[in-house]
Amino acid sequence: MDDGTERRALLLHLGDVLEATACVMKCVNRFNTVGEAAGQEESLMSFSILRMVDAEMTPYEFAKRAASAFFLWPKALLEEHVNRPLLANLVQHDLFSGHQSGWDSYVAERRELVPWFGEGLDLVTEPDLEAGVGAWPTLTH
Template identity: 35%
Template sequence: MKDAYGRRALLLQLGDVLKMLDYIKAHSHDAQTVGDLIRHHEALAGIALLDSVAQTMTVSELEYRALHAFCRWPQLLLDEPLDHGALATPVREGLFDDNPYGWESWTESLANVVPWLATAAAVPV
C-alpha cells in the first residue's frame, strides 16, 4: 500500500479528532466557543485542529463540522489509490472555509508526514 506513513499520520489525526469530540461532549457544558473551550480545558491544549479552527466558532458548530469533515476518512484511508482531494476537501470546506490561515496552520502541523495535504483540497472560487 502506497503512502503508508501518510495514511498512518492521517489515521492518528482522525483518532485525535475523535478523542477531542468525545472529551468535548463529556466536559464542554460551560463553553460556548472554541476559544472558551481551549481556555477552560487544559486537556485540549495543543490539539492542532482545535488550535487552527476559528476561535469564535461555537462548540456545537465545531462538533457538527468536524463529524461531517472526517466521517468518510476511515473508508478513504483504506482505498487504493489514496484520494488526496476526497480526504482534504471536506476538512477545508467544513472547518476552514472562511479561515485560510487556520487551514495553513493545520496542514503545516502535518506537513512532515503528509506534504500533499495543503494543496490537495479544492480551493473555493
C-alpha cells in the same frame, strides 16, 4: 515517505480529531466557544486543531463540522488508491470554511508527516449558507 506511513499518520490524526471532539463535548456546558474551551480547559490544550479552527465556533458546531469533515476518511484511507484531494477538500470545506489562516496552519501541520496533504486546493471559501455543512464537493480519483 511511503504510502503506508502517510496513511497511518492520517489515521492517527483522525483519532486525535475524534478524541478532541469527545473532549470538547464533555465541556459543552462550561464554555460557549471552542476558543474559550481550548484556552481554559487544560485537557484540551494539547489538541492543536482546536487552536486552528475559528475560535468563535461553538462546541456543538465544532463537533458537527468535524464529523462532516472526517466521516469519509476511514473508508478513503483503506481504498487501493487514496483520493488525496477529497481528504483535504472535505476538511477545508466543512471545518475551515471562511478561516484561511486556520486552514494554512492546519495544512502546514499535516504536511510535516504527509507532504502532499492539501496540494492543489483553492483558497478557503466563505461559508455557503445555502448548501451548509454537508454539501460535499464532487471529486474523483
